[in-house]
Amino acid sequence: MVVDSGSTDKTVEICREYTDKVYHRSFRGHIQQKNNTLDLASHEWVLCVDADERISPELAREIEAEFSANSSVYTGYFLPRRTYFLGRWINHCGWYPDYKLRLFKKDLGRWGGINPHDRVTLKGGATKNLTGDLQHFSYDDIFGQVNTVNKFTTIFAEQMEEQGTGFGLCSMIFRPMGRFFSMYFVKMGFLDGVPGLVISVMGAMYSFLKYAKCWEMQNTRNKNEGRK
Template identity: 40%
Template structure:
């Protein structure tokens, strides 16, 4: 099978205290990865020990300046032209593994990147609405034709102007939250990062947005993106998304009006190169 491949593939993963996820994440890409880059921001658990137990892993450590910056740094360590980027709490499902193997063996590609759907497991079920699926984004791409962009921590791959993209069959399976408490903790952390990032770019607190944006977000998720079809989890997701939106503006208030240096749950090395 290996002799039939026409190209090599690097897999890039960033980590911080991911001992519960990193092993399954790596195992899901072993069938097609020629090298696996794990860029860690000094984990204090067994992430390094687990990751380095796989022969195809090259393990690096660096301070965490932000999601976009860290993922682009991970890309810089990749030696192959084509890269598959994955988070530690994600897996390539069987259909996606087959699609990537077929891509590696194909004579002609005709594109510079592939969009892949992501399917999230939350509150005991796969979430297929609420704006969470298929949520296709570029994840498989040419190193010289793409980079991570976006507002931290909501990053995405953008292809260079003139580059061509296609959709690849299969799903990235996303095990983002252990339970609802974990989701709330993540919302608290991510809303702090968004507020901190926006304030640094010049955005200031707005009473009007604090009132209207959370209500609009609930309606968007639950009604317009059919969150009600996800049952009770869909309702929880819509409410949590609304709460997350409120928190971003509440934390902007602290930064703007109370002159807080940074939210207390934003790491001190965040933003440092």
């Protein structure tokens, strides 16, 4: 089953070569879109894969073996996601193994979190970590990563503004510094070479921008309310 939110290339045509279950849903947020997709599923189990992700052959074989042996033991499976960036697989920076709960019983799982960082919450039951990789092709280049960082930090700030969550100057100063130190040194991003440095700097920039945008939105709102 494929849910498309208005792609302008040949995505829909290609998908229809493999399944007749191709649906269109206007995009109203990552969490909302994935829960709408979950409602369309008709089987007991669901495996959620984003457009920039692939199931590795090793993971596919592992899932098949798991279900033939223990189909009733667990209610969900965490998949280790490995990201490909700047010509190599990233093994550090906290990017691997980036476990994601993507295979679970439909009736027990629901998407939540804060847009754009969605996650699945299970109502109960035991889970298991698999070892085969969920391959993630997130950015073609640094330009694409910068665009994504800008877009995602705006979404995050809008969510925080809606919830009325405030952040001070200290968040803008110290959290980006802590993020870089954690990714590059503690989580050994330096072992990934230049890509590891880029990822760590971008991580710090992501942290700074989301809090700076929160401040900007709150400041604008306060000024507008002061004019009333």
